[in-house]
Each structure stands twice: as C-alpha cells, then as structure tokens.
Amino acid sequence: MSDVRTKILLDESHLPTHWYNILADLPNPPKPPLNPRTGEPVSPDDLAAIFPMALIEQEVSTERWIPIPEPVRDIYRLWRPTPLYRAHRLEAALGTPARIYYKYEGVSPAGSHKPNTAVAQAFYNKQAGIRRLATETGAGQWGSALSLACNLFGLECTVYMVKVSYHQKPYRRSMMETWGATVHASPSDRTQAGRAVLKADPESPGSLGIAISEAVEDAATHDDTNYALGSVLNHVLLHQTVIGLEAKEQLASVGEKADVVIAPCGGGSNLGGIAFPFLADRFQGEEVQVLAVEPSACPTLTRGQYAYDYGDVAGLTPLLPMYTLGRSFVPPGIHAGGLRYHGDSALVSQLYHEGHIQARAYPQGPVFEAAILFARHEGIVPAPESAHAVRAAVDEALACKERGEARTLLLNLSGHGHFDMGAYDAYLAGRLEDLEYPQEAIDRALEDLPQAPAI
Amino acid sequence: MSDVRTKILLDESHLPTHWYNILADLPNPPKPPLNPRTGEPVSPDDLAAIFPMALIEQEVSTERWIPIPEPVRDIYRLWRPTPLYRAHRLEAALGTPARIYYKYEGVSPAGSHKPNTAVAQAFYNKQAGIRRLATETGAGQWGSALSLACNLFGLECTVYMVKVSYHQKPYRRSMMETWGATVHASPSDRTQAGRAVLKADPESPGSLGIAISEAVEDAATHDDTNYALGSVLNHVLLHQTVIGLEAKEQLASVGEKADVVIAPCGGGSNLGGIAFPFLADRFQGEEVQVLAVEPSACPTLTRGQYAYDYGDVAGLTPLLPMYTLGRSFVPPGIHAGGLRYHGDSALVSQLYHEGHIQARAYPQGPVFEAAILFARHEGIVPAPESAHAVRAAVDEALACKERGEARTLLLNLSGHGHFDMGAYDAYLAGRLEDLEYPQEAIDRALEDLPQAPAI
Known part of the structure; x- marks a missing residue:
C-alpha cells in the first residue's frame, strides 16, 4: 500500500473562499415557505425576530457564490x-x-461537520449586534458546535437540551459548558412552552420538538437574542x-x-x-x-x-x-x-x-x-x-x-x-x-x- | 490573523523513515536495569519470555537511527x-x-500519542509469531491504542482494566471491544495474581499495579502470548x-x-x-x-x-x-x-x-x-x-x-x-x-x- 496515499490533505491556502449556493443552479425554481396564517410566501420580516438579515438574505439568495467572511475562514x-x-x-x-x-x-x-454553519451563524449574529443565541439540542452534536462558535465570537449561548439526553449524555453537556454555554434540561421553567409541558407532565422526558419551541420562544421574547438552527x-x-x-x-x-x-x-x-x-x-x-x-x-x-x-x-x-x-x-x-x-x-x-x-x-x-x-x-x-x-x-x-x-x-x-x-x-x-x-x-x-x- | 498559518501540515511523503534513538547520543552511558535476584544487569534472555527479540534489541541498541518498518509506516x-x-x-x-x-x-x-508505539509493538510481535498480546490499562488510553494496533495486525488483545475504571469508564471499554479486544476487569479470576487479590478482598477496586501483574503473568504463562507496555x-x-x-x-x-x-x-x-x-x-x-x-x-x-x-x-x-x-x-x-x-x-x-x-x-x-x-x-x-x-x-x-x-x-x-x-x-x-x-x-x-x- 505504501505507494498510494492514505490521506489527501489541503493546505490552508486551499480553504474555500466562497460557499456554493445551489439555488443559482436548480433545474426548477424552489417552492417558497408559506405563512400558515395567510397561505402566502413568508416575507423576510416574518423571520427577522429570530434571525439576522444576513442569514435571511442567504436563505433566498440566488447568487451562485457567496463569499465566506474572513473571520469565519480564520x-x-x-x-x-x-x-x-x-x-x-x-x-x-x-x-x-x-x-x-x-x-x-x-x-x-x-x-462533527456542525461547526461549519455554527461559526457562520455566530459571526452574522455578532455582526448584527446580537448578544446571545438560543438553540435546542438532542444528542448534543449541534449544541456543542454552537457553544464552540458562540464562545469564539464572544456571544452567550443558551442550549435547551432534551431532558432525557441531558441526564443520559452528561459528557456532551460538560463539553458545551467547557466552551462557556449555559445548558438547560428541556422542558424547563424558563419558557411558557416549557412550563406548559411541565404542568401537564412534571416528569416529561422532553423531545426535540419541545426544545425547539423553548429556544424559539427565548429568542422571540428577548431583543438581544436570536435563534440558530443546525440543519434543514x-x-x-x-x-x-x-x-x-x-x-x-x-x-x-x-x-x-x-x-x-x-x-x-x-x-x-x-x-x-x-x-x-x-x-x-x-x-x-x-x-x-x-x-x-x-x-x-x-x-x-x-x-x-x-x-x-x-x-x-x-x-x-x-x-x-x-x-x-x-x-x-x-x-x-x-x-x-x-x-x-x-x-x-x-x-x-x-x-x-x-x-x-x-x-x-x-x-x-x-x-x-x-x-x-x-x-x-x-x-x-x-x-x-x-x-x-x-x-x-x-x-x-x-x-x-x-x-x-x-x-x-x-x-x-x-x-x-x-x-x-x-x-x-x-x-x-x-x-x-x-x-x-x-x-x-x-x-x-x-x-x-x-x-x-x-x- | 489571516496572513499567518494556523496549522502546519506535512504530507505523507514527510512521514519519518526512522525513529531517533537517544541512546546513541547520551552524554553519559545509561545505567543498566538489574536482575533483582543477582544484582547483575539483566540479560536479553531475562526478557524473552514476554517481549519479542526485536524489541529487546531496540531496548539496548545504540544505533542513532532505527528504520521504521513499512507496515508500521503504512x-x-x-x-x-x-x-x-x-x-x-x-x-x-x-x-x-x-x-x-x-x-x-x-x-x-x-x-492520543499511544498508538505510535502500540502499532510498532504489535508489528514486531506479529513478526515473531506471537498470536496474542496482554496488557493492562487504567483510564483506558493505552488499552485503546493496543486494541487498535493488534486489530490492524490480526493479533488478539487481552486487556486487564483496573476494575474501578472498568465500571466508571464503560465507553473506553466499548472502544477497545469495538476494535475487537477482550477486556477483563482486574483483579480477575484468570490469573493467580488476580485470584490472590480477590481472595483477600472480593470487593477490591483494583489498581494499575495489580493489572500489570495479571497481564505479565498471562504473557509469561502462555507461549503464544507476549506483554506490551505503553511507557517507561x-x-x-x-x-x-x-x-x-x-x-x-x-x-x-x-x-x-x-x-x-x-x-x-x-x-x-x-x-x-x-x-x-x-x-x-x-x-x-x-x-x-x-x-x-x-x-x-x-x-x-x-x-x-x-x-x-x-x-x-x-x-x-x-x-x-x-x-x-x-x-x-x-x-x-x-x-x-x-x-x-x-x-x-x-x-x-x-x-x-x-x-x-x-x-x-x-x-x-x-x-x-x-x-x-x-x-x-x-x-x-x-x-x-x-x-x-x-x-x-x-x-x-x-x-x-x-x-x-x-x-x-x-x-x-x-x-x-x-x-x-x-x-x-x-x-x-x-x-x-x-x-x-x-x-x-x-x-x-x-x-x-x-x-x-x-x-
């Protein structure tokens, strides 16, 4: 085997300078997300309560190549x-x-691959004057990635971690805390969504759905706080x-x-x-x-x-x-x-x-x-x-x-x-x-x- | 920061071809290990029951550069x-x-760095016709490294893991088992040393010293088995x-x-x-x-x-x-x-x-x-x-x-x-x-x- 390479490495000088936006090349136009109340396509304003404008613009941009900001590349x-x-x-x-x-x-x-977007999201939120990000995590991969990213940009990070994972995977929680995040077992008593679940079932093990609701509510109800999502x-x-x-x-x-x-x-x-x-x-x-x-x-x-x-x-x-x-x-x-x-x-x-x-x-x-x-x-x-x-x-x-x-x-x-x-x-x-x-x-x-x- | 590199990578073509043997350059000759019974320097034969001759030779060699075998480099x-x-x-x-x-x-x-020697030790033992390696591990770093190395050379691996760690760090044990090793909580009933400890204290939490004794005894009492040490x-x-x-x-x-x-x-x-x-x-x-x-x-x-x-x-x-x-x-x-x-x-x-x-x-x-x-x-x-x-x-x-x-x-x-x-x-x-x-x-x-x- 010694004549064939095992690892193909690239030097930092080959770090991509742009992200590739497939929206520019789709064979058919994408269907828009709809506002459930009106049935109309959502407007940027619908999203502005929880996302910074730079990310909302990226969500709909049809530019083929989007420059990666230098602090993100660093x-x-x-x-x-x-x-x-x-x-x-x-x-x-x-x-x-x-x-x-x-x-x-x-x-x-x-x-994992999750920090690739966590770092970018933390950067754009910091640039928009946001002080804190809220998110949910299940097994902990995404919560870890966002904790790392927020820490590197000096943002606070609040993670709602599904309660059953919070107790079963304490090491993922320790990792997030090592990077300075605050981790709450979800359902928590910090949000209306969480309190409602706890009232119905004080022993609720939580779910990703509940944790998302808590993180979104936290972001929507605090001016200095946005929400960050790890996929989709x-x-x-x-x-x-x-x-x-x-x-x-x-x-x-x-x-x-x-x-x-x-x-x-x-x-x-x-x-x-x-x-x-x-x-x-x-x-x-x-x-x-x-x-x-x-x-x-x-x-x-x-x-x-x-x-x-x-x-x-x-x-x-x-x-x-x-x-x-x-x-x-x-x-x-x-x-x-x-x-x-x-x-x-x-x-x-x-x-x-x-x-x-x-x-x-x-x-x-x-x-x-x-x-x-x-x-x-x-x-x-x-x-x-x-x-x-x-x-x-x-x-x-x-x-x-x-x-x-x-x-x-x-x-x-x-x-x-x-x-x-x-x-x-x-x-x-x-x-x-x-x-x-x-x-x-x-x-x-x-x-x-x-x-x-x-x- | 963008003008200065963060990581300095080397391509595989720069993988060292030789290990550096400091014995060649010591300002003063080293003191020999002594046989405790005779007070005389130990002979290669004293070690041959548990180590392959290639490693015994490396233990005392004064060659400055020792070639790294190609299968190890691979x-x-x-x-x-x-x-x-x-x-x-x-x-x-x-x-x-x-x-x-x-x-x-x-x-x-x-x-960790431990596989650097685990791979070499597994190679020389395999070459000497050994079928199995026995070792001890505390927290699990060394046991993991040797499990990985044995697996890659088709050797069996028996790890005596300090009992308290065996129970406190089940994930290290799972990692060793994922690489095919057999892991025993030490003290075990598989060796005289282990049985003696268990007889005196059935609840013994074990220690690295006991685990070493078990692994050495296992190697010394089986012709097809050698012992491997991760440091010193x-x-x-x-x-x-x-x-x-x-x-x-x-x-x-x-x-x-x-x-x-x-x-x-x-x-x-x-x-x-x-x-x-x-x-x-x-x-x-x-x-x-x-x-x-x-x-x-x-x-x-x-x-x-x-x-x-x-x-x-x-x-x-x-x-x-x-x-x-x-x-x-x-x-x-x-x-x-x-x-x-x-x-x-x-x-x-x-x-x-x-x-x-x-x-x-x-x-x-x-x-x-x-x-x-x-x-x-x-x-x-x-x-x-x-x-x-x-x-x-x-x-x-x-x-x-x-x-x-x-x-x-x-x-x-x-x-x-x-x-x-x-x-x-x-x-x-x-x-x-x-x-x-x-x-x-x-x-x-x-x-x-x-x-x-x-x-």
Whole structure:
C-alpha cells in the first residue's frame, strides 16, 4: 500500500473562499415557505425576530457564490480543510474493485461537520449586534458546535437540551459548558412552552420538538437574542458546502472524479454539504449519483410524503415544502439521534423529488455492523449518523465487486462516535433492536398534514 | 490573523523513515536495569519470555537511527504526520509576545500519542509469531491504542482494566471491544495474581499495579502470548520520537526553532517522544530547554528519589534506575490517570538528573483552569494529561510577557479529553480538589526502596 496515499490533505491556502449556493443552479425554481396564517410566501420580516438579515438574505439568495467572511475562514482554519481519506484497508477487506474515499469532518473540535454553519451563524449574529443565541439540542452534536462558535465570537449561548439526553449524555453537556454555554434540561421553567409541558407532565422526558419551541420562544421574547438552527434551512446547507468543495478539489488532485456521493440524511445539512457541489456538475451533464441514507426508523425520503408541513411539532414555523412523515411522527429511540427528524430540507426534498438524489433506508443493526467493520479497518470509530453512509458505501462497494466495476465512491464521514460508545456497547452486547416503523403509524401521522397547497 | 498559518501540515511523503534513538547520543552511558535476584544487569534472555527479540534489541541498541518498518509506516499514515498548530488565539488572549506551537496527537483513532508505539509493538510481535498480546490499562488510553494496533495486525488483545475504571469508564471499554479486544476487569479470576487479590478482598477496586501483574503473568504463562507496555521502557520512547521529528521539520518549514519544549510526564513516553529529537540538538550546543510537567499529586521528578526501584507494585520487574516515589506509593485519584505512575523512564530520569531536562509540578485545579482557557480559544478540549503541558506553556508565555521576550514554545498536546469530560464537569462544578501529597507519605513510601547499588 505504501505507494498510494492514505490521506489527501489541503493546505490552508486551499480553504474555500466562497460557499456554493445551489439555488443559482436548480433545474426548477424552489417552492417558497408559506405563512400558515395567510397561505402566502413568508416575507423576510416574518423571520427577522429570530434571525439576522444576513442569514435571511442567504436563505433566498440566488447568487451562485457567496463569499465566506474572513473571520469565519480564520476559525475554519482551526480544523479545515479536513482530510480526505482513501479507504485502502476497507477496500482490501471487501475485495472490491471500487475506490472508496471518505471526507472526515470529525476533526473539528466539536467532532462533527456542525461547526461549519455554527461559526457562520455566530459571526452574522455578532455582526448584527446580537448578544446571545438560543438553540435546542438532542444528542448534543449541534449544541456543542454552537457553544464552540458562540464562545469564539464572544456571544452567550443558551442550549435547551432534551431532558432525557441531558441526564443520559452528561459528557456532551460538560463539553458545551467547557466552551462557556449555559445548558438547560428541556422542558424547563424558563419558557411558557416549557412550563406548559411541565404542568401537564412534571416528569416529561422532553423531545426535540419541545426544545425547539423553548429556544424559539427565548429568542422571540428577548431583543438581544436570536435563534440558530443546525440543519434543514437553505443557509445551513449553504455553509456546509465547504465539505463538498474541498472534496472535489482533493479528488481532482489525485486525478479522481466521484461516481457516487453518499451521505447520511436527517435534516439534510450533511448530505447537502458534501453533495451540492457535485450536483452542480450533474446539472451540467456529468454522471454523478447522489445517495441519501436514512434510518428505517425515520424513513422521511423513502416512505414520507412530499407536502407542505410544519418544521416543528407545535406548528410555530412557516410551512415548508418537504418530504415529511408528519410533524406528530415520533421515531423510535435509535442511536443516530441526528437522523430522527420528521421532515427534510426543502432543497434536498425537491432534488430528491426531481430524481437528482436517490435515497435508501437501513435498520440500525446493519448500520452498526458496517461501523464496526469500518473501525476495525480504518481505525476511526464513526458517529452513528455517519455510519449510515458507511453502510451504504460498503453495499455499493460490494455491488461493484459483483459487477466487476471500479467505481469511485465518496462518503461523508461527518463525525466520530466518541460520545456514542453506549450505542456500540449495546450493539456488541446484542442489545440493539432493528427498529422499523409500521406503515400504519406513518399513515396516521401523515393524516395531520396542515391545510396547504399541494406541491 | 489571516496572513499567518494556523496549522502546519506535512504530507505523507514527510512521514519519518526512522525513529531517533537517544541512546546513541547520551552524554553519559545509561545505567543498566538489574536482575533483582543477582544484582547483575539483566540479560536479553531475562526478557524473552514476554517481549519479542526485536524489541529487546531496540531496548539496548545504540544505533542513532532505527528504520521504521513499512507496515508500521503504512498504519501511521492513518493519522500521521499529525498537525502542528500555532496557538494564535491563545497567544492573543494572553497578550504574550511568545509564539506558542502545539503538536496535536489527538488525531489518532485512539485519541492520543499511544498508538505510535502500540502499532510498532504489535508489528514486531506479529513478526515473531506471537498470536496474542496482554496488557493492562487504567483510564483506558493505552488499552485503546493496543486494541487498535493488534486489530490492524490480526493479533488478539487481552486487556486487564483496573476494575474501578472498568465500571466508571464503560465507553473506553466499548472502544477497545469495538476494535475487537477482550477486556477483563482486574483483579480477575484468570490469573493467580488476580485470584490472590480477590481472595483477600472480593470487593477490591483494583489498581494499575495489580493489572500489570495479571497481564505479565498471562504473557509469561502462555507461549503464544507476549506483554506490551505503553511507557517507561527505552523502546517505547524510541517509537514516540516520530512526534518530535515531525515537529522539528514543521517548525523549520516556517523558519522557527523551539526555545522551550514542554510535555506532560508520567512514565515519560509523551515527553521523550517530543523532546528527544530536540535534546539531540542540545547535546550539539543548541540552546533548547526541555520542561517535564507532572501532577503535584504524583511528583516523581520534583520530589522523588533517584534510585533503583521496581517498575511494578509486586516487585516482579527488573530494578530500574529512575526517579521514584517508591513502588508502594499510591497517588490520590486525580483525573490525569496517565500521570499516576510511581516511577519514570530511566532515560528521562538520567537526563533530568544530569540537568538536560527541567521539571515542574502543578495541582489539578490550575491544570484544568488552563485546559478550559485553551479549549475556549483553540477549540480542542485537551486530555487532563496534556493539560499539564498547557498549564506550563501558559505560565511560560506569561513569563515571556513579563520579560518582553518573544520565545518559541512547543508543547505536546498528546490527546483529546473526549473520554474525560467527567473531570471537566467536576472542575466546572467546583468539585475538583487540589490533591497535594504530604511529604511524610512520600518519605514513608521511599523507605520501601529495594536493596540495590546507589546511582
């Protein structure tokens, strides 16, 4: 193996100067988010209570290239450009003619790709004179990323952490506090939303939906405070495109082109981040396939409906055009907490609907089987979310072996599993269930879809 | 900041081809380890029951450069060369004219510098026809590293993990199992040593000393099994010199020379790894200062005695010429588990004794204060062991500010703290004690020194 490189590194001088905005190149215009009261497209003013204008502008901009502010690039330098790895050992173990590359985002201080947008969001909020950001977190990846970013820009950070995770994952909480954030178990008594839940059920374990409501209320009721979201929205996916831009340059530097780009898909920022720059080529006629991988326990793209739905459980957000399982859908407690969202990014949904993205769902058993195979050959222990992409890449590589095809696979290894070892423990001890969701439950949740125009 | 690089990367083509052996350049010949029964220097045969001959030869070799086998370099490529960072943000926060660089070893899959030697040891054992390695681990850093290395070379790995850690740090255990190792809580019923302890105290929480005895006995009583040690021995420090060799090249590439090299010091592999290549220059007349940082709770260099002592608690090892607190010394339960060893590497001890290395001890409060300062400015959350070096670097930088001196500081950030967040939690909650060790307890432990020639 010594004649072929394992890691393809880029010097800081190759750090992208712009984010790639896929809105400029969409084959069809995007459907707008709708104000649920009026049924009309939301206006920038509707969002100004909780987002700074720079991000609202990015949400709708059709400029192809959006400059990355220098203070954001300075912080990116702490871990970017991230390495692109050739999975020599995994390939050999599979006996595949496929070439497997993985872009490793786990080198960020928070351990995932999430800081790519957290840093940008903290910057624009700071610039707008905001003093504090409020957000929610489930397993803690996003809360950690925003805590890090706020700290680096001198913003306060308030994180509403789902109560059951707050108690089960104290180390994620300690990490956020190490970066200076204040973390509250949600439901808390700090918001009307939280108090209402606690009144009905003082023992409520909380949910991401409740935590979102608390964070949004906190931001909406304090002039100096905004809200930050870690996925789904256009500007979030925009900031993540540094992943794909770097990966393209890294592949090109060794004379490679991706045939298949593979990423886990929850809200869509992981997938959009690596895949959008490759879809730009696809729109130009290049043959590149994009594969979104989701858990069978929350099969938004593969079994959901393409419709207008609320982004949150309480129905406070605009109506978003997306694949959804219905906002009342509560997925089983799989370990890939980042993939338990009932909906999906509007951009990813549209591109999937129009056939530019394919999707596949896996139960968590085969996902962890692939994660362990990966760890034993490549060393890195993947986050459960990232392991979904590993599973699909392994299956694609085995299909290449079957067909004798030497395709080039690129996967987004979006984070490490250092805070998820309990999931590995459960898998190794045979305590991990393959949680599938029954169709009738999905159908029932989909009956809740709001009144809105068909897509 | 945008005009100055944050990370200095090296391409894989710059991966060192040789380890640096400081035995070739020592100003004075090293004292030999002694057979405690005969009082004579140990012979290679004394060690052959538990180590392969290639490592025994490296233990005593005086060749300056020892080639790194290609299969070892191939695995190093999974994370090496590691990045060298310039701590721009920390420098700005301190307002120091000093330039602070840190070599970050936490990018290895196991999260510390330990795999540098684990991979080499697994390779030589595999080559010698060994089927299985046995070792001990306390907090889990070394056990993780050896599990990873054995797995990559197709060796079985048996880890005796101190029982209290086995239960308190289940995630480190899961990580070892993810890499295919078998982990036993020590004392176990698998060895005479373990059974003896359990008979006397069925509830024994275990200790590193007991776990070492179990692992050595396991190796000595099975023909196909050897023992592996993660620090202290010459060959271990030899393998770690890739750290310092890379750092020197990285500094040179930006026109820098280190004035002070700073590392935590437990058994000595962290310090030896980064500092020995710089000491080679010192022996040639360069002015470079080397600073070993230890916890005041286990102040081996700063308050121990330079004498022949056993490396383990039970007195099974050869007598080693080293700074020691006495083998019966039981340090308080500080969070830097890797720095709780009663002795120190013979090489580090000799160089300290001869004035080539300086040493400083800190209580854990100031260490965690510096770790949090570091995390808030540089992002990375340091391992508690590495945080000792951070504390010393911060103090050196502040001294430079006081004196208006622009010195170049290099510190070994040997690992991340992702599995140590409980310690951060304790610090942030004000539950961390500054555990100092009373002099009379050290004096008492030193009364146990074995009969041996004075040094």
